[in-house]
Amino acid sequence: MRIVMIGAGYVGLVSGACFADFGHDVICVDKDPDRLNALREGRMPIYEPGLDSLVKENSEQGRLDYTGELAKAVSQADIVFIAVGTPSRRGDGYADLSYVYGAAREIAAAVTGFTVVVTKSTVPVGTGDEVERIISETNPAAEFAVVSNPEFLREGSAIEDFKRPDRIVIGTDNEQARKMMEEVYRPLYLNASPILHMNRRTAELTKYAANAFLAMKITFINEMADLCERVGADVQDVSRGMGMDQRIGSKFLHAGPGYGGSCFPKDTLALVKTAQDADSPTRLIEATVSVNDQRKRAMARKVIRATGGKVRGKTIGILGLTFKPNTDDMRESPSISIVQALVDKGAHIKAYDPEGMHQARPLLPSQVTFCTTPYEVANQASALVIVTEWNAFRSLDLDRLKKVMASPVLIDLRNIYKPEQVRAAGFVYACIGRSDGGVPDAPEMPRAAE
Ligand code: UDX
Ligand code: UDX
Secondary structure, X not given: OEEEEEOOOHHHHHHHHHHHHOOOEEEEEOOOHHHHHHHHOOOOOOOOOOHHHHHHHHHXXXXXXXXXXXXXXXXXXXXXXXXXXXXXXXXXXXXXXXXHHHHHHHHHHHOOOOEEEEEOOOOOOOHHHHHHHHHHHHOOOOOEEEEEOOOOOOOOOHHHHHHOOXXXXXXXXXXXXXXXXXXXXXXXXHOOOOEEEEOHHHHHHHHHHHHHHHHHHHHHHHHHHHHHHHHOOEHHHHHHHHHOOOOOOOOOOOOOOOOOOOOHHHHHHHHHHHHHHOOOOOHHHHHHHHHHHHHHHHHHHHHHHXXXXXXXXXXXXXXXXXXOOOOOOOOOOHHHHHHHHHHHOOOEEEEEOOOOHHHHHHHOOOOOEEOOOHHHHHOOOOEEEEOOOOHHHOOOOHHHHHHHOXXXXXXXXXXXXXXXXXXXXXXXXXXXXXXXXXXXXXXXOOOOOO
């Protein structure tokens, strides 16, 4: 199959490289000349484990290429995937579909022969209909079908997610398009990855429903974590106790500073908007969005409490800036709100992230000092805050940290340390949803009747 992937970002580049690895001929189209140059020179424009070797191998074998010329690429394609971004529209939270519709117009003018146009970007219900309308109106002679095929790739393990998916969702009523999509995914089909066929609108909604549910699950455990702190319980054990119930499942029950990333925040908001417009509000998701927004700044208050109530004039060290480990992506990272809130209160911030500092710089206040190791961050710091659970932070030399810090305070927003171990090393330790042993201001229980 000759495949064109429009948008060589986190989703497009990974998907394009994986399709090439299946043996298809893939051309990635992107508007950003710097990105194209980097790819042509063998440099990855994003950090994703395993991507560089996959891209290199398939480029060398002539199955993966890059271009800025959409029309030429599309004219030779059997299948065109749209994988441009669909960020939240400024001001109102609706998905910004201008890049998707722009791509549709350009595709329309270029298609020759029967072509399947696939939306891989996350798009609100009904977007496929609009893409279809745009193509028919722009080029009434075009022979095409529009299919929804949402991605379920987690950054940091995107290649694994692509090659071993829990399921592949294909939304179309067009028989020819359905056959071609099965052909594209045939190598996975042989691996027995289930392919779910459904209509296009259902496929579009399935993606939002999956992401919103996961965001809600995280938010649920985050609220349980807050309650645990108030009543002297341990959220790690609550999570284990819940997760072993197979009806619930243990994944995405890890309490933390709130979800971030390029998907959950924008997709939950967009679903809320779609649902409100359809007169069918999704109140659980509305609550999820607002609880998660407030949580990020609440984490800064937790830091301030752990440092004795004041951070003005103090140096606070931040370990981890990206929204999760194994990516350089800073979109909607909790670190942004936390750092800003601490700077607002007069703290001086030192920070380190193994991959994200380049993307972090323009998003964080200019006063932040970027360091090259966790120990440099710790130097003269009154507290260290673990915001992202990079493996490099899991076994820090606590004695060494303590020696260089102004005061030994560790705030572990990902619960990667054992409280006893850190306290035994002489630290004040604060974490998420695990009390410090005492239950200072827990609500009193009503007395049992005599
Ligand atoms: C994707 C999806 O498209 C989004 O809907 C999903 O929810 C998350 O993943 P992502 O791959 O993360 O987005 O986006 P990004 O990394 O920003 O990549 C988009 C790429 O498309 C960029 O390289 C950009 O230069 C390119 N682009 C954008 C175009 O080539 N043309 C355009 O018109 C717009
Ligand atoms: C998500 C979806 O999982 C994926 O299927 C696709 O639709 C794109 O969006 P991604 O955003 O890359 O993937 O990361 P994910 O692993 O889902 O984590 C999202 C956020 O939730 C991160 O900030 C992470 O730290 C947080 N999280 C995740 C938790 O706080 N607790 C958990 O238990 C899991």
